[in-house]
Amino acid sequence: MSKKLLSAPYLFWSVMFILIPLGMVFYYGFTDKTGAFTLDNIIAITTAEHSKALWEALKLSFISTLICFLLAYPLALILSSRNVKQNSFLILIFILPMWMNFLLRTLAWQTLLEKTGVINSILKFLNLPTLNIINKPEAIVLGMVYNFLPFMVLPLYNVLVKIDKNVINAARDLGANSVQTFFKIIFPLSLPGVFSGITMVFVPALTTFVISNILGGSKILLIGNVIEQEFTQTGNWHLGSGLSIVLMVFIIINMVISALTDKDGEAQGL
Amino acid sequence: MKKLTALLLCGITAVSLLTGCGSDSNAGVNGEVYVYNWGEYIDPETLDMFEEETGIKVIYDEFDINENMYPKVEAGAVAYDVVCPSDYMIQKMIDNGLLQELNFDNMPNAKANIGAQYYEQAAAFDPGNKYCVPYCWGTVGILYNKTMVTEPVTSWSILWDEKYDDNILMQDSVRDAFMVALKAKGYSMNTMDKSQLEEVTNDLIAQKPLVQAYVLDQVRDKMIGGEAALGVIYSGEAIYTQRDNADLEYVIPEEGTNVWIDGWVVPKNAPNKENAEKFIDFMCRGDIALMNFEYITYSTPNTAAQALIEDEDIKNSKIAFPDLSQYENLETYRYLGEEGDELYNSLWKKVKG
Incomplete structure (x- = not known):
């Protein structure tokens, strides 16, 4: 009884802020302006503009997730091999930027990357060729990687630090070199963290509209931008909800994959 | 900064x-x-x-x-x-x-x-x-940087000039973007003529590679900072930007524009x-x-x-209190009904997509 009572706040929270809003999204997604049932809002994803926006979003978030992974794995390895004192300091440095608002950090990148921005002023001063990526897909990928990298590092670090050192020592004892140890022992044991990290980067990257707006100069329309505009500007909640449901399918696919590979819930302790 | x-x-x-x-x-x-x-x-x-x-x-x-x-x-x-x-x-x-x-x-x-x-x-x-x-009240016009644009700016068509590739700022708002394209062709900015609208939609798509960014209020900071040569801007912002950057000049193109309240x-x-x-x-x-x-x-x-x-x-500022009698094709936006909203929005999505 007392245990049930303890879960009451969480239940209240998930009903109010997850289940009811989700139900509303589904209601709007499957109805038209008159309230009649329709699939038009779902099928709308097949129009040229919408499918292009979805494809762009999938492409950019895939690239960002890959870059995040390639950057985060070595870092997590280094972090996990150090002693705890040094670790907490390094992790603190790593998380420090997250103390500042996400929007401000992204705006700061705009100021850094602009044609007459900070980076280009320095490059010009040094007579080096200037960097011209603002308002291009490259800038959006940079913004995604910068903002979501910690979400890849932390789950990876969590699983790597928990790997029993005796397992690694045993592998070395039995004659495996360091490359073999990594691929046969360390990497397979870290897979739950890998998938957890991929989900935590891929999902927000796929749905973002702020990064593409600020760093893409509104020239590149991602599916998140389309949905945002349907709600805030065009005022067509039905279409916005329908497209959100389509987007949810991709997110659920991603989460099913990572749930299947993380049966023990090892990487959940973030 | x-x-x-x-x-x-x-x-x-x-x-x-x-x-x-x-x-x-x-x-x-x-x-x-x-x-x-x-x-x-x-x-x-x-x-x-x-x-x-x-x-x-x-x-x-x-x-x-x-x-x-x-x-x-x-x-x-x-x-x-x-x-x-x-x-x-x-x-x-x-x-x-x-x-x-x-x-x-x-x-x-x-x-x-x-x-x-x-x-x-x-x-x-x-x-x-x-x-x-x-x-x-005010107008919508082109703000340009005199150090980057040496020719006289008289027409909306300069926003399609390839010389200014990556140096043009457009308004990220459906009616203003279409106003620019419609006026450049001499059409009414309240048109519901489908063939006219499709024509200028293609114009806007053709313009997109030249556009540095679609912006709202940011056009002000970007023009002051010398980020772009030309920008579509509201007249009130123009005076503000000139206070910070004397190289900037505001013109109402001769094809006419939007007079708004x-x-x-x-x-x-x-x-x-x-x-x-x-x-x-x-x-x-x-x-x-x-x-x-x-x-x-x-x-x-x-x-x-x-x-x-x-x-x-x-x-005596010509920007704050312009003599509008010299322009022939001044208009004010009209609400085009739900049908018009949907038409413009769907075409705008085509441009942005």
Whole structure:
């Protein structure tokens, strides 16, 4: 009884802020302006503009997730091999930027990357060729990687630090070199963290509209931008909800994959 | 850097506004007024003065584009007392029954100080002048940097010139973007002609590779910082940018443009209508309108304020008070109905996608 009572706040929270809003999204997604049932809002994803926006979003978030992974794995390895004192300091440095608002950090990148921005002023001063990526897909990928990298590092670090050192020592004892140890022992044991990290980067990257707006100069329309505009500007909640449901399918696919590979819930302790 | 400091300043002013309200013992004794206005479209000091003089607490929100404001007022999640949309949006709100009629007997300043020609102009979207008190007006034109554009700028077509690749800033708003393309072709910016609209949609798509970014308020900072050579901008912003960067020049292209009016209106669900009218009337007072004019540099329709302007440069500014008789194809946006909204929005999505 007392245990049930303890879960009451969480239940209240998930009903109010997850289940009811989700139900509303589904209601709007499957109805038209008159309230009649329709699939038009779902099928709308097949129009040229919408499918292009979805494809762009999938492409950019895939690239960002890959870059995040390639950057985060070595870092997590280094972090996990150090002693705890040094670790907490390094992790603190790593998380420090997250103390500042996400929007401000992204705006700061705009100021850094602009044609007459900070980076280009320095490059010009040094007579080096200037960097011209603002308002291009490259800038959006940079913004995604910068903002979501910690979400890849932390789950990876969590699983790597928990790997029993005796397992690694045993592998070395039995004659495996360091490359073999990594691929046969360390990497397979870290897979739950890998998938957890991929989900935590891929999902927000796929749905973002702020990064593409600020760093893409509104020239590149991602599916998140389309949905945002349907709600805030065009005022067509039905279409916005329908497209959100389509987007949810991709997110659920991603989460099913990572749930299947993380049966023990090892990487959940973030 | 400028942008960051601007942001910080915004934050500080927001906080100081809040504390200002808190420390003022007078504010709030006579209720509240919920105001929804464009961003950076008022001198914050006038709000303090209003609170002090009337004892009405101002709760102030901002929007950056008409299209963002409408769904919020329509949904009614926050019931605003005073909103400041543009012409076509006011017409849309009237058509859809979102506004209530104003009682001009409660607003002597609005009656006396706003020039008759502005009420006349406003009658185009507010027949009989029942719903709206004009707050600002202006034009849309091209702001260019004289160090980067040496040829004379006379036509919208310069925004399609490949010389200025990656140096053009367009407005990220459906009606303004289409206005530019339609006017460049000599069409009406209120057209519902499908073949004309498809033609200019293709023009806008062809222009896209040359466009550096689609922006709203940022066009101001970007032009001041020398980020781009040409930008589509509202006339009021042009004077502001020239104060910071003397290389900038504003022109109204010869094909004509949009002459717009933003006005105060009161939504139907406004909980404090009396306070709303007090607020509107206060904003129409000559000295207050002058303060706002000097702060935001958008042309004021307030004749009492115009008479009080001391700065000769501003008084004779062709940007603030242009002689519009030389242009033939000036228009004001009209609300094109739900059908028009859908058509324009779907074409705009094609351009942006």
